[in-house]
Amino acid sequence: xxxxxxxxxxxxxxxxxxxxxxxxxxxxxxxxxxxxxxxxxxxxxxxxxxxxxxxxxxxxxxxxxxxxxxxxxxxxxxxxxxxxxxxxxxxxxxxxxxxxxxxxxxxxxxxxxxxxxxxxxxxxxxxxxxxxxxxxxxxxxxxxxxxxxxxxxxxxxxxxxxxxxxxxxxxxxxxxxxxxxxxxxxxxxxxxxxxxxxxxxxxxxxxxxxxxxxxxxxxxxxxxxxxxxxxxxxxxxxxxxxxxxxxxxxxxxxxxxxxxxxxxxxxxxxxxxxxxxxxxxxxxxxxxxxxxxxxxxxxxxxxxxxxxxxxxxxxxxxxxxxxxxxxxxxxxxxxxxxxxxxxxxxxxxxxxxxxxxxxxxxxxxxxxxxxxxxxxxxxxxxxxxxxxxxxxxxxxxxxxxxx
Amino acid sequence: xxxxxxxxxxxxxxxxxxxxxxxxxxxxxxxxxxxxxxxxxxxxxxxxxxxxxxxxxxxxxxxxxxxxxxxxxxxxxxxxxxxxxxxxxxxxxxxxxxxxxxxxxxxxxxxxxxxxxxxxxxxxxxxxxxxxxxxxxxxxxxxxxxxxxxxxxxxxxxxxxxxxxxxxxxxxxxxxxxxxxxxxxxxxxxxxxxxxxxxxxxxxxxxxxxxxxxxxxxxxxxxxxxxxxxxxxxxxxxxxxxxxxxxxxxxxxxxxxxxxxxxxxxxxxxxxxxxxxxxxxxxxxxxxxxxxxxxxxxxxxxxxxxxxxxxxxxxxxxxx
Numbered sequence: 001x002x003x004x005x006x007x008x009x010x011x012x013x014x015x016x017x018x019x020x021x022x023x024x025x026x027x028x029x030x031x032x033x034x035x036x037x038x039x040x041x042x043x044x045x046x047x048x049x050x051x052x053x054x055x056x057x058x059x060x061x062x063x064x065x066x067x068x069x070x071x072x073x074x075x076x077x078x079x080x081x082x083x084x085x086x087x088x089x090x091x092x093x094x095x096x097x098x099x100x101x102x103x104x105x106x107x108x109x110x111x112x113x114x115x116x117x118x119x120x121x122x123x124x125x126x127x128x129x130x131x132x133x134x135x136x137x138x139x140x141x142x143x144x145x146x147x148x149x150x151x152x153x154x155x156x157x158x159x160x161x162x163x164x165x166x167x168x169x170x171x172x173x174x175x176x177x178x179x180x181x182x183x184x185x186x187x188x189x190x191x192x193x194x195x196x197x198x199x200x201x202x203x204x205x206x207x208x209x210x211x212x213x214x215x216x217x218x219x220x221x222x223x224x225x226x227x228x229x230x231x232x233x234x235x236x237x238x239x240x241x242x243x244x245x246x247x248x249x250x251x252x253x254x255x256x257x258x259x260x261x262x263x264x265x266x267x268x269x270x271x272x273x274x275x276x277x278x279x280x281x282x283x284x285x286x287x288x289x290x291x292x293x294x295x296x297x298x299x300x301x302x303x304x305x306x307x308x309x310x311x312x313x314x315x316x317x318x319x320x321x322x323x324x325x326x327x328x329x330x331x332x333x334x335x336x337x338x339x340x341x342x343x344x345x346x347x348x349x350x351x352x353x354x355x356x357x358x359x360x361x362x363x364x365x366x367x368x369x370x371x372x373x374x375x376x377x378x379x380x381x382x383x384x385x386x387x388x389x390x391x392x393x394x395x396x397x398x399x400x401x402x403x
Numbered sequence: 404x405x406x407x408x409x410x411x412x413x414x415x416x417x418x419x420x421x422x423x424x425x426x427x428x429x430x431x432x433x434x435x436x437x438x439x440x441x442x443x444x445x446x447x448x449x450x451x452x453x454x455x456x457x458x459x460x461x462x463x464x465x466x467x468x469x470x471x472x473x474x475x476x477x478x479x480x481x482x483x484x485x486x487x488x489x490x491x492x493x494x495x496x497x498x499x500x501x502x503x504x505x506x507x508x509x510x511x512x513x514x515x516x517x518x519x520x521x522x523x524x525x526x527x528x529x530x531x532x533x534x535x536x537x538x539x540x541x542x543x544x545x546x547x548x549x550x551x552x553x554x555x556x557x558x559x560x561x562x563x564x565x566x567x568x569x570x571x572x573x574x575x576x577x578x579x580x581x582x583x584x585x586x587x588x589x590x591x592x593x594x595x596x597x598x599x600x601x602x603x604x605x606x607x608x609x610x611x612x613x614x615x616x617x618x619x620x621x622x623x624x625x626x627x628x629x630x631x632x633x634x635x636x637x638x639x640x641x642x643x644x645x646x647x648x649x650x651x652x653x654x655x656x657x658x659x660x661x662x663x664x665x666x667x668x669x670x671x672x673x674x675x676x677x678x679x680x681x682x683x684x685x686x687x688x689x690x691x692x693x694x695x696x697x698x699x700x701x702x703x704x705x706x707x708x709x710x711x712x713x714x715x716x717x718x719x720x721x722x723x
Contacts, residue, residue, distance in 0.1 A: 261706065261709075265645070265646055265649060271643055271645060271713070271716045271717040271719075272717045274645055274713045274716065274717065275710075275713040275714045275716065275717035275718075277713070278706075278709050278710035278712075278713040278714075279710050279713070279714065281706055281709075281710065282697070282702070282706050282707050282709070282710035285697075285702045285703050285706040285707065286697060286700070286702050288702075288703070289700065289701035289702045289703070290701075292701070293701045329653070329657075330653075330657055330705070333657055333658070349480075352477070352480065353475070354406050354408075354411065355406070355408065355410070355411055356411075356414075356454050356458065356475060356511075357454065357477070357511065358477040358478075358479040358480045358511065358512050359477075359479075359480050360479045360480070360512075360661075360662050360665070361512075363659065363660070363661060364661065364662075364665055365449075365600055365601065365604070366408070366410070366604065368628040369604040369605070369607065369608045369624075369628045370408070371628075372608050372611075372624065372627055372628040373607060373608050373611050376608070376611040376612065377611040380407070380611065383406075383407050384406070384407075387405060387406045387407070388406075401658060401659055402659055
C-alpha cells in the first residue's frame with residue numbers, strides 16, 4: 001500500500017504542518033515527567049500519526065502505541081501501557097514515546113473508565129505522551145484536554161498534496177496529468193492519506209492517469225454524497241433512477257431512511273404529494289420492522305425501493321426549486337440532549353417508583369396534573385422537589401419537556 | 404418527605420379498604436389467611452385497584468417488612484425480558500425476611516411483553532416458583548399467553564361504578580377537609596371514566612385553585628392538565644397545515660418520548676369531536692386502525708403517524 005510505502009520517514013518529509021511540527025518539537029524538548037501531554041488534533045489523513053512516528057524515529061525512541069481499534073477500557077489501557085510508562089527499561093537505554101491514537105474514538109460504554117485510565121497515564125508517565133483526535137472538543141475529553149498542550153494539524157493545502165502525489169507518481173513511474181492530481185487533491189479536502197489511496201487505485205495496472213479516469217473513484221465525502229442522493233430521489237421522474245441514486249451513499253440504509261424522512265416536507269409542497277410520499281415511507285417502514293424483528297435481511301431491498309422509488313413517484317411533477325436539505329433531527333436530537341435526558345429519565349424513574357407505576361403512566365396520567373399543581377401552588381412545587389431530591393432546575397426542565 | 408400526591412396518599416393500605424372488587428378480595432383473603440398464595444394474574448381497566456391489591460397482599464403477608472420481600476417491576480420500563488430475568492434471579496436468590504417461605508414479584512403492565520418474552524417469563528416462573536410468587540398485572544388478559552394463564556389464578560377486576568368512584572371521592576374530601584359541591588363531584592365521576600387514579604389527580608389539582616371546589620374548576624383542570632397537543636395536531640392537519648401538525652407530533656414522540664400507542668388511542672378518542680362530515684369520521688377510524696395495527700406489528704410510530712397526518716391533510720385539500 002502506497003500510504004505505507006510513502007509514509008514520511010522524517011519530520012521534514014511530513015507534508016506541510018510547519019507550525020505544528022515546530023510546536024511539537026518545542027514541546028518535546030521541554031518535556032519532563034509531570035509536564036503536559038501533547039494532543040494533536042485535526043481532520044483525518046493530514047499526518048498526525050505519521051508525525052509522531054517520524055518524531056520517534058528521529059529521536060531514536062521506541063514508540064508504544066494504542067489506537068481506537070483496541071478496546072480501551074480502564075483495565076486494558078492499564079495492562080498495555082501501565083508498566084511501560086512507569087518503568088524505565090532495564091535493557092538498553094533507548095527512551096520511549098507513548099502514543100494514544102484517536103482518543104475521540106473512546107466509546108462511552110465499552111471503553112468505560114478509559115478516560116480515567118488515560119488521565120492516570122498522562123499524570124504518571126515517565127515518558128512523553130502524545131494523543132491524537134479528530135475532534136478534541138468532545139465533552140468526554142474535557143478532563144484529558146486540560147492536561148494537554150493542544151497542537152492543531154490543518155488540512156493539507158491542495159498544492160502541498162499535489163506536490164506529494166507528483167513525487168509518488170515519479171517514483172512509481174506513472175505519468176499523471178497535473179489536472180488529474182489537482183482534482184484528486186481537491187476531492188479529498190485536505191486528507192492526504194485519502195488522496196494517496198485514490199492515486200493508487202487509479203494507477204493500478206496503468207502507467208498513465210488522466211482527468212477522465214477519476215470517474216471510477218467512489219466518493220469519500222459522505223455528506224456531499226447524501227445531498228446528491230436526496231436530489232436524485234426527490235427530483236427524478238424515473239423510479240429506477242430514484243432507486244439507484246442512493247446506492248453509492250456510504251451510509252447505513254437506516255440512516256438514509258431518516259434523511260429522506262426529514263426532507264420530504266422540505267421538498268414536497270402539494271398535500272397530495274406529501275400524503276403519498278409519507279405513505280410510501282410508512283410502507284418502507286413496515287419492511288424495515290420486518291428486517292429488525294425477524295432479522296429477515298431479504299426484506300431490506302423492498303424497504304429501500306419504497307423509500308426511494310416510492311417517495312420519488314409520490315409527486316405529480318418535480319418541483320423546480322433549490323431545496324436546502326437538512327440533517328435528520330431525530331438522530332441528532334438524541335445525541336444533543338443526552339445529558340438532559342439522562343437527568344429527565346432518572347426523575348421519571350423516581351416518580352414511577354414512588355407512584356408504583358411505569359414511567360409511561362407517569363408521563364400520561366400524573367405529569368399533566370403534577371406540573372399544573374406545581375404551577376398553581378408554590379408550596380406543592382417545593383415539596384415535590386424535595387420528595388424527589390430534585391432541584392428547582394430539574395422541575396423546570398421537566399416542565400419544559402412536558403408542560 | 405412524602406410525595407403528597409393524593410392518588411398515592413389515598414391508595415388503600417389494607418384489603419378491606421379496597422373499593423369494590425369484592426369477588427377478588429374475598430378469595431385473596433383466604434390465601435392470605437393460609438399464608439399461601441398462588442401465582443396470580445390481575446386483569447382489568449386502569450385505576451381499578453390491581454396494583455393496590457398486590458401491594459395490600461404484600462403488606463398483609465409481611466407486615467412492616469413488606470418492601471424487603473417485594474420486587475416491583477414494570478414491563479413497559481424494562482427493555483427486555485433479560486433485564487427482568489436478571490432482576491428476578493437476583494431477588495429470588497436471597498431468602499424472605501421475617502420467616503416467610505417465599506417472596507413476591509409484582510410484574511406490572513405485563514401485556515407490554517412480547518409473546519417471546521412471555522414464554523421466557525413462563526420458564527422463569529417455573530424455575531423460581533419454590534421461592535417466589537408472581538403477581539402479573541395487565542389490562543387485557545387476552546394479551547397474556549395461555550401457558551401463563553393456566554399457571555396463574557386469573558382475577559378480572561370490574562370497571563368501577565359511579566357509586567364506587569363517589570365513595571373514593573368522599574374519602575379524599577373527608578381526609579383533606581375539602582368543600583365541594585355536588586355538581587363538581589359529578590364532573591369528577593364523569594371525567595375520570597372509572598379510573599380512581601385520575602379522580603384523585605383531578606381533585607388535587609382543582610383544590611389548588613380555591614377553597615371551594617366547583618364544577619368549573621374541575622373542567623378547568625381537565626382542560627389545562629389534559630394536554631391538548633393531540634387535538635391541536637389534528638386541527639392543524641385538517642386545515643392542511645401539515646408542517647405544523649408534524650411539529651407537534653415530533654414534540655410528543657421524540658421530545659417527550661410518549662408511547663405511540665398512547666397517541667394513537669388519544670386520536671381515536673378525539674375523532675368524533677372533529678368538525679368533519681360524519682362519513683369522514685368513519686374513514687378516519689379505519690385509517691387510525693391501520694396505523695395502530697402497523698405500530699403494534701413493530702413499525703415506527705413516528706413514521707406511521709406522519710403518514711396518517713399527511714393523509715388527513717390531503718383529504719381535506721381534496722374536499723376543498
